[in-house]
Amino acid sequence: MSLNQVSEQRCFAGRQVRFSHQSQVLNCEMQFSVFLPPQAEHQRVPALYWLSGLTCTDENFSAKAGAQRVAAELGMALVIPDTSPRGEGVADDPVGAYDFGLGAGFYVNATEAPYARHYQMYDYIVQELPVLLEAELPLTADRAISGHSMGGHGALVIGLRNSNRYRSISAFSPICHPSDCPWGIKALTGYLGADRTRWQQYDAALLLAAQGSKLPILVDQGLADQFYPLQLRTETLLAAAEQSQAPAEIRLQPGYDHSYYFIASFIEQHLRFHARHLGLSAA
Secondary structure (H helix, E strand, O other): OOOOEEEEEOOOOOOEEEEEEEEOOOOOOEEEEEOOHHHHHHHOOOEEEOOOOOOOOOOHHHHHOOHHHHHHOOOOOOEOOOOOOOOOOOOOOOOOOOOEOOOOOEEEEEEOOOOOOOOEHHHHHHHHHHHHHHOOOOOOEEEEEEEHHHHHHHHHHHHHHHOOOOOOEEEEOOOOOOOOOOOHHHHHHHHOOOOOOOOOOOOHHHHHHHHHHOOOOEEEEOOOOOOOOOOOOOHHHHHHHHHHHHOOEEEOOOOOOOHHHHHHHHHHHHHHHHHHHHOOOOO
16 A cells, blocks of 8 residues: 555544555655545545645645535545645745745646746646556546635636536636635746747636536635635636626625635535536435
8 A cells, every 4th residue: 555644533534544555646655535425435435636725735625514414314425635845855935935935835746946846736627646546445437526715716717628527617716717816826837938829728717718618617705705705706707707607606705704604614615516516415
């Protein structure tokens, strides 16, 4: 087995487990967390891949979102990767800022030195991690994808570009149009270079406007979010969904901010949304 178990806690009759492994795609050791519901003790179960936001690790969602109770009821695994490569020799932001480098991989395949050697988070999420987990853990190939902020950007982009690999997409407070917001411009320039045509493949608003979506989409955005609208640009996703007539429900929630209190308030609705499209009878 190529997974090394780091820790395990019993949770709602299931298992909250943290693993490490040597990533061939990222050229470093990675850690990730998985919640295996009780049903996984005797059968394979589908999985929701959760992509976290800036500064997060694989532990933020598992500790703060309160998702395990409903996932246990539904029979859904939760796969929670880290947000960037880590370790000695992995390049960081030159000034150590929070919005680039470590903890801020943006779920892209970097092409620029020195980041290209390690920052291949798109391929890690789409290819390496599912192959590994479906070989080593009791998971089916039925997958959904979700995330928050930078991870919401990642979930939308990955789901839109890989409709054959997922059943549904959701996001909380996603960075919708990274080609035209401060966080995104910094990250895409650093990882991909100054040619903006190379950014388009990682811009959810542009992708949705151009191609629509074969998958159902659910998005929640808090109207009291301190990063809305400047960084998140939710209006661009609304316009793209309308233009392409995509099967997207984009909800603006009064009074909610960017925190995990917001995620915890609506995570059950997102899990049940995904469960319906994963064909789970308990949904």
